[in-house]
Amino acid sequence: MKKLRQWTRAWTLCLMLAASVWxxxxxxxxxxxxxxxxxxxxxxxxxxxxxxxxxxxxxxxxxxxxxxxxxxPERFNWNIFSQQFTAWLLPSLALASQLPFGARTRLENLVSVLLTVGSPTLASYSLALTVLNGHWLAGRFSHLSYPNVRSAVKILSSLQQSPLEVRTEESLLASLVVLHANDNFWVDLEEWLNGLYPHSWSLSAVASILWVIIAYFFTVVDSFTGGVVTYSTLNSNGQAVGSVFLWMLPVVVAWLQISPKCDYTRVKGAINRANQIAFVATLDGEPTLASNISTKRAISLRKGGGDVHSDEHCTAPVFNYARSLPWTLAVEEVYAAFREASQKSESHQPVNGSTWERGDRNIRVRPANRQGSLPQVTAYIEPVVQPWAFELFDRPRGFRSRWGPGVLSRFVLASVLALGLTWGTIGAAIVGSYFVPTKGIGCRVGSYLVYGIVSTVVWMLLVASSILAHISSFTGTSNGRYVYDKSTRTAAVASIILRRTGKLLAASNAIWIVSACLFQFSSFFDRCLCNSSAFSLGKHAYNAIDLLPEDLAALNAPWIAGVALASGCSILFMGFVNILINPELPD
Incomplete structure (x- = not known):
């Protein structure tokens, strides 16, 4: 924030000098x-x-x-600039400090801020996708009754901000799910993840949110009842600026409600600590610590991955768009293991093939039913494939897609929500500026249009990049490194190009919208080109200077419509989050 204030002062000084000359x-x-x-x-x-x-x-x-x-332009007026800047733009910039960070480097945190401000579409998409993934996860496991299912759901949901890796070889996952000795792993990891991240509401966060809400309310009211409106004050009015940044309010509030586990160092420490008490099955039937066998673990954070998968390792929540597909596949691996174990336990099949010991209302599956040798534990989570499965459906019970179930429906819904919030708030700013005499597209409306269009393009580029990155990993890995053939290499190169282009556009768009707001407050846009709406009227462009009372009265309807549009879209988005944010967990 200190650098941001210095940057703002520098821009203000440049604007004042320029305005005094021209x-x-x-x-x-x-x-x-x-x-x-x-x-x-x-x-x-x-x-x-x-x-x-x-x-x-x-x-x-x-x-x-x-x-x-x-x-x-018109001469710079410090009183107008300071009033509009502190009322409309400063609260939004302060609210940006409440966004969740937690990446490993300051550069990654800076990039996450630029991505969020430069593409509200991407920011709200990652948020909506996180909520939808959590709701889908709880529903996916809801019918399972094996021990530790509830803890598994909480853990997997918490790891949406991390490059989650699930290993099934050497009976690692099977042992983690089946063996009674691993009950402490699930319970402790859940507690450690939640313990490291208490509820993230703080006094500063509440103050920033209230500042934005109160400032927006009073300045909107003041714009309708503030007395005499002059030509200069009308063109420097910041009501549209308040709407164009209003998307940040539901995004920040939603992340505070979710409290994402996005500090890489702390999450990695919690997982490593839990893995120290993880057991694996052995040939003689007596489980041993996984650390006695190898350095591999069933649940861990993926290392490396190259430049293609670099965004998956950035733990700031705005990068959840890049982790959704691999996270879904990792969840499916865990779900498949719990599903088979749950169905076999419901059929009273103990792991070691002995007599089933009946449980009671306190313990559904007794520890004696969850013990066995390495082959027995491995077989316990293997799906039973019927001979006719290939003939009728060409997809046996054990088949798992490379994309994961329900990804398309969640993508579509998250996209609709993100685009609705983006264009609801930016569209309100466009409506509020379009009808200011001279009606049409000038510098102010054009700057908001550019911001919305580039925001959408950045979202499209980065989502496409994440899909291509996922496709590039279809060939698998070798010694921890991704192996590419010709087609997947092409997908990998295209993914890198799209990602870098998207990030460059997002950074430029963030600088653009802040500069456009400063230009508006400083009367830099108050010039013939901008006031004449020359971009849309062409040769018929004209500059309305002496505003009549009926001209000002005609502004009330579009301004009210703009405020209603921005507020309504923000409220609807927050309502969606609050409906799905706490899904019912398995027993």
Missing amino acids: ATNFSTCLDEVRSGQWGTIGGTDNSGRPVSNISQATAITYDLCLRACGSG
Whole structure:
């Protein structure tokens, strides 16, 4: 935040210097036009219709504006700038400090901020996908009744922010699921993950959120009841800025509710600590610590992966888009093991093939039923494949897709929610600026359009990059490194190009939107080109300068619609999060 404040002061100083050199005064300019100093042609009313008497002009054509007023902006007004900046932009920038970080390096944390601000679509997509994945996970395991299922769901959900790796070789996963000796692993890892991350609400977080809400409310009310509105104050009004950043409020609040486990060092420490008490089955039937066999563990954080999978290792939650597919496959591995163990235990089949010891209401599956040798433990989670399965469905019971179940439906729903929040808030800013005389697309509306379009493009590029990265890993690994053939190598190269392009666009977009807001508050956009809506009106562009009471009254409807649109989309998004954020867990 200190660097951000320094950067803002530098920009403000540059704007003040520029404004003092090229400043103009549109009210004085209009008086000169009305006096006939610039001829009798070019005067219009505030709808762009030519007036018969130049002295009655309240607006002037774009060509006359350039000749009479020049191409420079209005003079910088510190009072207007400070009021609008502190009321609209500063609360949003302060709220950004409450975003969850936790990456291994400061550079990765900086990139996560730029991605979030530069692409609210990507930020809200990763958030919505995290909530949907957690809800799907709980539903996926809901019908299972084997011991430790509940802890497994909580652990897997908590590891959405980490490069989760599940190993099935050497009976690692089978032993972790089946053996009674590993009950402490599941219980302790769940407690350690939750213990390291208590509820993340803090006084500073609440203060920042309340600051944004109160500032938005009072400044919106003030914009409708604030007294006399002048030409300069109208063009520097920050109501649209408040709407364009309103998406940040539901995103920050939702992450505070989720409290993501995104500190790489602490998560890795909790997993390593739990793995020290993980047991594996042996040939003689007596389990031993996994550390006595090898350095491999059933549940761990994946190492390396190369540049293709680098975003999967960035634990800031905005990168959850890159981890969703591999995380889903890892969950499926654990689910398949629990499913087979649960079904066999429901059929009263002990692991070692002896007599089933009946449980009671306190202990469903007694420890004696969960002991066995290495081959017995391995066989206990292997699916029973019926001979007719290949013939009828071509997918036996043990088949698992390379994509995972339900990924498409979750992708579509998360995309709809992300696009709705993005364009609901940015669209409100566009509506609020479009109808300010002169109606049309000028610098202010154009800057918001660029921000929304680039935000969407960044989301598309990075999601496509994550899909290509997943495709590139289809050939498997060798000695911990990914192995590529020609097709997967092409996918890997394309993934890297798309990811780097997306990040560059996101960083540029973040700088762009903050600069555009500063330009608006400093009257930098208050010039002939911007005020004449030349981008949409073309040769019919004109600059409405002398605003009439009916012009100001006509702004109430679009401003109210913009506030309702931004607030409504934010409330709907928060409602979605609160409905799905705490799914019912298995017994």
